[in-house]
Amino acid sequence: MSIISLIIKREFIAKVRNKSFVVMTFLSPLLFVAVAVFIGYLSSMKAETKRIAIHDETGLFASDFLKENKKHGEYKYLNLSEVSVNALKDSIVKENFAGLLVIPITNSEKELESKIQFISNNSPSISFIENTQDIISSKITKINFEKAKLDTVAIKKAKATVNIHLAKASGEESLKGLNEIKIFIGGAFGYLIMMFIIIYGNMVMRSVIEEKTNRIIEIIISSVKPFQLMIGKIIGTTLAGILQFMIWAIIGLGLMFAASAFFGVNVGPSARISPEVMESAQHQLSGSMQMYIAEVWNLPIASIIIGFIVYFIGGYFLYSSFYASIGAAVDNQTDSQQFLLPILTPLILSVYIGFFTVVNDPHGTVAVVFSMIPLTSPIVMLMRIPFGVPWWQITISVSLLFATFFLVVWFAAKIYRVGILMYGKKPTWKELYKWLKY
Incomplete structure (x- = not known):
């Protein structure tokens, strides 16, 4: 078994056996469902006149x-x-x-x-x-x-009331609000990637800081190269995070259905709608709903799912290399704050670009350019894919993302190699630049 696979196994087992990991894995869905049920209960209460x-x-x-x-x-x-x-x-x-x-x-x-x-x-x-x-x-x-x-x-x-009917060039009838549905689907996947990067990127950073503080890192690098250690930590933490997400999804959905079935509580905004109104709305909108469902199924679902997996892996690996470098450069999480803002800024920028630019002009210059830039493409491109993106743009975007990942890993490994053995001094941006030359 290769050294990297051993490190991956070690990191994965260390994460899943951690008490806080186990507790939060099973406690978080309960908290989420409890909050959802509580919101549904509050929304069903009549406000004071x-x-x-x-x-x-x-x-x-x-x-x-x-x-x-x-x-x-x-x-x-x-x-x-x-x-x-x-x-x-x-x-x-x-x-x-x-x-x-x-x-x-x-x-x-x-x-x-x-x-x-x-x-x-x-x-x-x-x-x-x-x-x-x-x-x-x-x-x-x-x-x-x-x-x-x-x-x-x-x-x-x-007085005239105008109702414009939308249609495609092929003659098929189109529907209003499809752009909002598409941006919601793309935004949901993009937001999931951003949250995964923030949560588990910090986990990688904390793991490096902990081993560095306990001086365990000095023993580990006597047997493995710093680059192998960094890659193993990133992949091992990723697998632990994916396992936790899967458990959350299964338990959360099961608990929400159970709460709705056994306690008669509607979870979410639908709790505010009475059954009579819902039944009337279903009769009136049944035809439209069928058309909306048909339009959703006509979306490039395969491209969306494959794109999510590819950009999920590429985006997480890219940002995790930054987090690992920061963890190697500092001695505690307090010192890491000065380096986190430049990492989080592209993620926040990509969300704003997606919701304020892609929804209005998914094929415009701004949307296309930021879907190519590796630091923003994992979120912006996912928001564009439901609108239909040419294959060559996706190919260029993915190629740039993974090329940048390998380039960043190469630079990050230099910072990691020097930083993991540096103690007692708060590094500056100037010192990090010097480390890149070693």
């Missing part, structure tokens, strides 16, 4: 607000126009009402637009203010139409 007092001196708007009581239960409007404003303000101070809407009498509707007040102890939400403004502006607009002797019924009938 907020009472809004209305003092309408014009007598024109109160009835429109009272109609809102039938639409939703979050706010309950009460017409208290006969009560003085000062008395209602006292009620606001005593928190008998969540707010007071004061609509005064003015000389004209134009003047009224800037005279309306909403009084409350706490700032109202933007959606509440916008809804209130819409109700009042719609009423004033209707009054203006009537004063101008315009036929409001005719105007309402004259």
